[in-house]
Each structure stands twice: as C-alpha cells, then as structure tokens.
Amino acid sequence: MLTGEFIAFMALALVAIIGGVLLINLTKVIHMVVALVFTFVSIAGIFVILSAEFIAAVQILIYSGAITIIMLFGIMLTRHDDTSEPITGKWRKLFLLLGVLGFGVAVYIGIYNLDIPQAANTLHVDNTEQIGISLYSHFIIPFELTSVLLLVALIGAIVLAKKDEDDEKEAEKE
Amino acid sequence: MELLNLYQNNYLIVFVFLCLGVILPLVALYLGKLLRPYKPYDAKYTTYESGIEPFHDSRVQFNVRYYIFALMFVIFDVETVFLYPWAVAYEKLGIFALIEMLIFVLMLVIGLVYAWKKKVLKWT
Numbered sequence: 001m002l003t004g005e006f007i008a009f010m011a012l013a014l015v016a017i018i019g020g021v022l023l024i025n026l027t028k029v030i031h032m033v034v035a036l037v038f039t040f041v042s043i044a045g046i047f048v049i050l051s052a053e054f055i056a057a058v059q060i061l062i063y064s065g066a067i068t069i070i071m072l073f074g075i076m077l078t079r080h081d082d083t084s085e086p087i088t089g090k091w092r093k094l095f096l097l098l099g100v101l102g103f104g105v106a107v108y109i110g111i112y113n114l115d116i117p118q119a120a121n122t123l124h125v126d127n128t129e130q131i132g133i134s135l136y137s138h139f140i141i142p143f144e145l146t147s148v149l150l151l152v153a154l155i156g157a158i159v160l161a162k163k164d165e166d167d168e169k170e171a172e173k174e
Numbered sequence: 175m176e177l178l179n180l181y182q183n184n185y186l187i188v189f190v191f192l193c194l195g196v197i198l199p200l201v202a203l204y205l206g207k208l209l210r211p212y213k214p215y216d217a218k219y220t221t222y223e224s225g226i227e228p229f230h231d232s233r234v235q236f237n238v239r240y241y242i243f244a245l246m247f248v249i250f251d252v253e254t255v256f257l258y259p260w261a262v263a264y265e266k267l268g269i270f271a272l273i274e275m276l277i278f279v280l281m282l283v284i285g286l287v288y289a290w291k292k293k294v295l296k297w298t
Contacts, residue, residue: 004182004183004186005182048185049182051181051182054258054259058255061251061255062248062251062252062255065251066244066247066248066251066252067248069244069247069248070241070244070245070247070248073240073241073244074241076235076240077235077238077240077241078235124181124182126262128258128259128262128263129259129262129263129266130263131259131263132258132259132260132261132262132263132264132266132267133263133266133267135256135259135260136259136260136263136267136270136271136274136275137267137271140274143256143274143278144274144277144278144281146256146278147253147277147278147281147282148281150249150252150253150281150282150285151281151282151284151285153245153249154245154246154249154282154285154288154289155285155288157242157245158242158288158289158292158294161238161239161241161242161294162242162292162294
C-alpha cells in the first residue's frame with residue numbers, strides 16, 4: 001500500500017531519525033543544533049500529515065525557532081569549544097547496549113498491539129478553532145496552570161541569572 | 175475520508191515550493207561555479223582583503239544577559255501561541271474565555287513586572 005501519505009511519512013521519519021543520530025554523533029555543537037532543527041521541522045511535517053496544522057505551526061514557531069535560539073545562547077554561554085572525549089570501558093558499553101535493547105523491546109511490546117480508536121476525521125476543518133474551543137471550555141485548569149508554570153520559569157530564570165551578575169559586580173568592586 | 179485526501183493533496187504545492195526553495199540556490203551556486211574563472215591565491219582566502227587581520231575564534235563566550243532575553247522571548251512566544259486559538263474561537267466561547275485569558279495574561283504581566291523591577295530589561 002504505497003500511498004502518498006505513506007511516502008511522506010517515511011521521508012519525514014527518516015529525516016527526523018537522521019537528524020537525531022547526527023545530533024548525537026557530530027562533534028561541533030553548532031552542527032548539532034542544525035541537526036536538531038532538521039528533526040524539529042520533520043516532526044512538524046508529521047503533524048501536518050496527522051491533520052494537526054496548528055500544532056505543526058507551533059512546532060516550527062516554538063521549537064525550531066525559539067527553543068533552538070535558547071539552546072544556542074545556552075551553548076554560547078558555556079565553554080563550547082570543547083570536543084567530547086571518547087569514553088572507554090567494556091562494561092559501560094555492554095550495559096548501554098542492554099539498556100538500549102531493553103528500551104527497544106519495551107517500546108515494541110508497548111506499541112505493537114496498541115489499539116487507538118479511530119477518531120472522527122474532521123480535524124482539518126477549522127483546526128485552530130477546534131483547539132480553541134476544547135482548550136478554553138474543557139481544559140481550563142491545565143491552561144491556567146500553564147500560565148503559572150510559565151511564570152515560575154520566568155522568575156526562576158531571572159533569579160538564577162541575576163544572582164550571578166550581582167556576584168560578578170561585587171567581585172569587580174573588590 | 176475523500177475530503178481529507180483532497181485537502182491533504184493541497185500540500186503537494188507546499189512540497190513543490192520546498193523543492194524549488196532547495197533546488198534554486200543549489201543550481202544558481204553550481205552554475206556560478208561553472209561559469210566563473212578559478213584562480214586562487216592566498217590573499218583571496220583572507221576574510222578581509224584590506225583590513226584588520228582577524229584573530230581569535232568568532233564563537234566567543236556570550237554575556238548571560240542574552241540568555242535572559244532569549245528566555246523571555248520564548249516565554250512570551252508560548253503566551254502568543256495560546257492567544258491564537260483563543261482569538262480564532264472567541265466568538266463561540268464568550269465572556270468566560272475572556273476572563274480566563276485575562277487571568278493568563280495577568281500571570282505573565284506579573285512576570286514582566288518582576289523582570290522590570292529586577293532591572294533585567296536594562297542593558298547597563
């Protein structure tokens with residue numbers, strides 16, 4: 001069954017996985033971030049296939065835009081010219097392999113017979129409006145909690161980063 | 175189901191544009207490489223032919239302030255994303271959703287005021 005949807009999904013999934021593998025295997029951090037962007041964009045494409053266009057737009061807007069920028073800044077703040085050293089050790093590799101295999105088997109068992117009931121196929125009709133209606137009438141409390149979470153993130157970041165700066169100023173004075 | 179397929183076929187145009195966007199610069203750069211003369215010497219490979227010699231790696235350690243600005247950008251970006259579905263579905267939701275959204279925005283305004291008071295928005 002070689003439909004266009006299938007081909008598109010395979011291509012996007014391939015790009016996403018290759019991006020993920022490159023993210024781990026590349027040595028320079030900037031290249032890693034570019035690989036990560038490829039993964040994010042192809043995940044947005046998969047959302048489009050699933051008729052979740054608003055989520056796809058958000059994925060591009062937030063993840064491949066904002067999160068990538070914040071990761072770049074985070075990298076630029078640290079000593080990013082280091083290259084990672086190869087970690088040796090037979091036992092470590094063996095346990096790693098066992099862990100990966102165990103995770104793979106667990107996921108396979110988990111999703112092989114998973115039966116997701118077919119939902120109504122009208123997601124593509126006014127996608128954003130449907131999200132708005134369900135978000136602001138059924139899921140009010142999670143939505144308001146999100147605002148609290150964002151507030152906590154903002155204040156937490158300011159507390160952490162500003163404290164460093166004040167220390168620097170004091171150090172300069174001394 | 176028919177309608178959905180018909181709808182998704184519209185993305186073929188998006189795909190065509192994606193291909194054009196990738197192919198066009200590649201072809202243009204490759205044609206330029208074919209047409210231009212190739213006579214390299216050392217001075218051509220310097221960053222500025224007449225100017226200060228560049229030194230040091232260009233990827234230096236950034237100031238922590240950039241990070242706070244980026245983080246605030248992300249947080250208000252997420253807020254904006256929540257505003258879109260609210261604005262689109264506003265007519266069907268009514269006054270209750272307006273109050274919800276006001277609470278939501280108020281929470282983030284508290285964060286903004288906190289940042290302002292902490293002088294995060296100032297550069298000096």
